[in-house]
Amino acid sequence: MLIGYGTPAGTAGGRTRRRKAAAASSAPASAAAAPARTTAPEQAVRVVSPIVRRLARDLNVPLSLVSGTGPHGLIMRRDVESAGVNSASQGVTPASQGVTSASQGVASTGEVDARTGLGVAAMTPVAGVRKAVAQAMVRSRTEIPEATVWVDADATELVRLRADLKRRDPEAAPSLLAFIARFVLAGLAKFPELNTRIEGTGDGGQQILQFDGVNLGFAAQTDRGLVVPAIRGAHTMSARQLDGELRRLTALARDGKASPADLTGGTFTLNNYGVFGVDGSAAIINHPEAAILGVGRIIDRPWAVDGALAVRKVVQLTLTFDHRVCDGGTAGGFLRFVADAVEQPGGILADL
Numbered sequence: 001m002l003i004g005y006g007t008p009a010g011t012a013g014g015r016t017r018r019r020k021a022a023a024a025s026s027a028p029a030s031a032a033a034a035p036a037r038t039t040a041p042e043q044a045v046r047v048v049s050p051i052v053r054r055l056a057r058d059l060n061v062p063l064s065l066v067s068g069t070g071p072h073g074l075i076m077r078r079d080v081e082s083a084g085v086n087s088a089s090q091g092v093t094p095a096s097q098g099v100t101s102a103s104q105g106v107a108s109t110g111e112v113d114a115r116t117g118l119g120v121a122a123m124t125p126v127a128g129v130r131k132a133v134a135q136a137m138v139r140s141r142t143e144i145p146e147a148t149v150w151v152d153a154d155a156t157e158l159v160r161l162r163a164d165l166k167r168r169d170p171e172a173a174p175s176l177l178a179f180i181a182r183f184v185l186a187g188l189a190k191f192p193e194l195n196t197r198i199e200g201t202g203d204g205g206q207q208i209l210q211f212d213g214v215n216l217g218f219a220a221q222t223d224r225g226l227v228v229p230a231i232r233g234a235h236t237m238s239a240r241q242l243d244g245e246l247r248r249l250t251a252l253a254r255d256g257k258a259s260p261a262d263l264t265g266g267t268f269t270l271n272n273y274g275v276f277g278v279d280g281s282a283a284i285i286n287h288p289e290a291a292i293l294g295v296g297r298i299i300d301r302p303w304a305v306d307g308a309l310a311v312r313k314v315v316q317l318t319l320t321f322d323h324r325v326c327d328g329g330t331a332g333g334f335l336r337f338v339a340d341a342v343e344q345p346g347g348i349l350a351d352l
Helices: 022-036 050-058 076-092 128-142 156-168 176-190 238-256 328-343 345-348
Strands: 147-155 196-200 206-210 216-218 218-224 225-227 268-271 291-295 300-304 308-322
Touching: 050 216, 128 225, 147 300, 147 328, 156 176, 156 196, 156 308, 156 345, 176 216, 176 238, 176 268, 176 291, 176 328, 176 345, 216 238, 218 238, 218 345, 308 328, 328 345
Parallel strands: 216 268, 268 291
Antiparallel strands: 147 308, 196 206, 218 225, 291 308, 300 308
């Protein structure tokens, strides 16, 4: 017998016997209590699920006091959850008061969340596009050791360039995203390590697969969820051609008419979350790609120009990359290249 593990310290070792006098004195009490029992057996608790029984134990809900709402009075999980919530809200234990049925005080679905005690307004199955997106995101975060770098860039000259093109030809002026896509493609030509993917080999090892060309994916929000159409052969296109493909594939995706070929095959992804009014984000890489570049909103900010403070159009660029395919020097070099192109678009566009 171990003292300190639920046994009083004053108890002597060895087995103890009950005194005969104590046993005799307790007999009349037992005999007197016996007539108080009813001769008819108590009604059996209608529970068939061990999960429901365990939930009742966890919530300290006596099943004998729960009114079942299932077939023939069967006690369901929602009945136990409702009983636990009602008791907690009244500040008493279930044994001291009656328990209401699950249909009382429960919102919308009639279910109550056991963890929070709140009514469940809706339950939406994770299916279709949402399921595919969830699986891809989980796989990316599970398999890819990602790292993130970011930089603010002065986009004033780029905004002026597009405004000038729009004045000349409103219909043919590429969007700002199309220009940035063109800069990204030029950057991938200089830093091809980011236009790769990791794949397994037959002997259980891994290898880095580098592509001869770029299929540029871009994140598009639709009513059905987030999809990533891919511009195939994007490295061969001008800013105007990229703008046309961005518009075409976005329309297909939002109308639900994009084919599987339109939504697969990307080798690098561009994510323009600035359209949602945010500055930056540590995006999740679109598995099995090696990197994703995020573009924030372009807003007026104070900026040092030639030693003087000025108000400029500033954008934040964020690169998340797979650290297995390259190191920080490569990732930083690529991001700096794109930022320099945004700040001085005339110089790089002359070479594209």
